[in-house]
Amino acid sequence: MLCGARTDASICCTTECERACVQSGRPSWWVYLYGYLTLGWFGATVVGASAGEDKESGKDRIFPLPLRVCGACQKRLTSPTEVKAALNLVPLYRQLLNKYPDAKVSSPLAP
Ligand SMILES: [Zn+2]
Incomplete structure (x- = not known):
């Protein structure tokens, strides 16, 4: 996803858009x-x-967003800012993040 490498590895970025x-x-x-x-x-x-x-x-809007990232790129996603930038590469997630600009992205967890 990030570097264009083919990979089956994916991470799960828990994105907290809104709390009830x-x-x-x-x-x-x-x-x-x-x-x-x-x-x-x-x-x-x-x-x-x-x-x-x-x-x-409001409701708890917390989404576990799967993101396909190769092992090398996973190591680069160390801060929520970088994770958010990576999520922005996915059109669907970009829409979500545009809707909730204050969304909190937690550091990725291996699924
Ligand atoms: Zn990569």
Whole structure:
């Protein structure tokens, strides 16, 4: 892939595009306070009743991306930056990395 050598060797680059982040649907204490101050206990009750479910925004998007790299080139892929550059050579992975520019690429592991 990198040097053009024919190889059956491949590595697996775990790419973390996005982590799920769970947001609490419950209002903050100051929202209760505000409700209480403006409408009394009724206000606080309304705020409490409007509390939603915990929302999960986003999902864990972690992809093990197989990359065909010969043994010599594998040794060159020592830093995440180099791995990312190698992944960018694959059109499909390039699309993914363009979509998630902050994706974290971990050092390659032999499958
Ligand atoms: Zn090579």
